[in-house]
Amino acid sequence: MELEFEFFKEWVKKKLKIDLHAYKEKQLHRRIATVMQSAGCSDLRSYAALIEKDEQVRRVFLDYITINVTEFFRNKEIFDEFEAAINEVLIPRFKNIKIWSAACSIGAEPYSVAMIMDRHNIKGAKILATDIDDTILRRAKEARFKDGELKNVTEGELSKYFKKTGSEYFLSEDIKKHVQFKKHDLLLDPYEKNFHAVICRNVTIYFKNEAKNEVYQKINESLEKGGIFFTGATEAIYNPASFGFRKLSTFLYEKV
Ligand SMILES: C[S@@+](CC[C@H](N)C(=O)[O-])C[C@H]1O[C@@H](n2cnc3c(N)ncnc32)[C@H](O)[C@@H]1O
Known part of the structure; x- marks a missing residue:
């Protein structure tokens, strides 16, 4: 699985121009696994192929990875x-x-x-x-x-x-x-x-x-x-x- 994550991060950097290497590993891997499974994939190579092919899947992946929670005058x-x-x-x-x-x-x-x-x-x-x-x-x-x-x-x-x-x-x-x-x-x-x-x-x-x-x-x-x-x-x-x-x-x- 580790190797798969390395492949996946390289792939995301090349194709989607996002550097996931810089994000904390444990929580990132957990989030990727969750969003991959919700797209119906069981491994990162097929998930990468699906992200490439299907814009909606790509959108969901990016939204999930970037975590957008916010509010006015936060704290x-x-x-x-x-x-x-x-x-x-x-x-x-x-x-x-x-x-x-x-x-x-x-x-x-x-x-x-x-x-x-x-x-x-x-x-x-x-x-x-x-x-x-x-x-x-x-x-x-x-x-x-x-x-x-x-x-x-x-x-x-x-x-x-x-x-x-x-x-x-x-x-x-x-x-x-x-x-x-x-x-x-x-x-x-x-x-x-x-x-x-x-x-x-x-x-x-x-x-x-x-x-x-x-x-x-x-x-x-x-x-x-x-x-x-x-x-x-x-x-x-x-x-x-x-x-x-x-x-x-x-x-x-x-x-x-
Ligand atoms: C939790 S929100 C924080 C929003 C606001 N700053 C606040 O504190 O309420 C995190 C934001 O960081 C953005 N983000 C994640 N990685 C980033 C990166 N490498 N460069 C710029 N923005 C990034 C996400 O898209 C998301 O909108």
């Missing part, structure tokens, strides 16, 4: 800290704030940032939002959300920024227009530079240490000096100095 107390850092650290330091939400899933994260900008009447901010997954980016651009994804949005902001149609909430153009979406793979693609904040949450937990460290280093290089890196609730960095960061709090790091 609200931590998001509040980031909001305070925007006001107290970034605004006094930089003009025309440029923020990157990496691995943004359906957009709840970058749109939360756009709402913060609106709350504080911060003009000229640019928010880039990226993900490896094309389908999820299409959904993000539509900006339609379900109840569960909005539980940290206040009643006031729900009626100010969203229009409810059936069971879905559609985000207003005023907020949407501040976010630009683009496909980007954190493991394989070059990183843009000159950001004042990079938000990269709940994705490096799936990467092996080596890959995770490389991502931290590249995020550091894509920030301006004095810019902020905002990590996930389970992604505290133990040795921030080795990546060129100074710890502001458990989930916020400043580029030195």
Whole structure:
């Protein structure tokens, strides 16, 4: 089975341009086995052939592997800290704030940032939002959300920024227009530079240490000096100095 996984990862890298070697093995193998069986295959070679042939099977595989769970203002107390850092650290330091939400899933994260900008009447901010997954980016651009994804949005902001149609909430153009979406793979693609904040949450937990460290280093290089890196609730960095960061709090790091 090990050899089969090696073959499969090589195949996925070549054909689908995703580097599964960098993801933690145990949970990745478990997920691949589950999604392979649900497609009715009993071995990885026939599953690879089916993925190649059948677009629907390919879609299901990619969705399952990339794990898209998210919500607005995820881990609200931590998001509040980031909001305070925007006001107290970034605004006094930089003009025309440029923020990157990496691995943004359906957009709840970058749109939360756009709402913060609106709350504080911060003009000229640019928010880039990226993900490896094309389908999820299409959904993000539509900006339609379900109840569960909005539980940290206040009643006031729900009626100010969203229009409810059936069971879905559609985000207003005023907020949407501040976010630009683009496909980007954190493991394989070059990183843009000159950001004042990079938000990269709940994705490096799936990467092996080596890959995770490389991502931290590249995020550091894509920030301006004095810019902020905002990590996930389970992604505290133990040795921030080795990546060129100074710890502001458990989930916020400043580029030195
Ligand atoms: C759990 S979601 C996190 C969403 C959001 N950042 C949050 O914290 O709520 C993980 C996202 O990482 C994306 N992802 C997985 N591997 C990636 C990679 N190598 N490069 C960029 N995005 C990736 C997935 O497609 C998924 O949308």
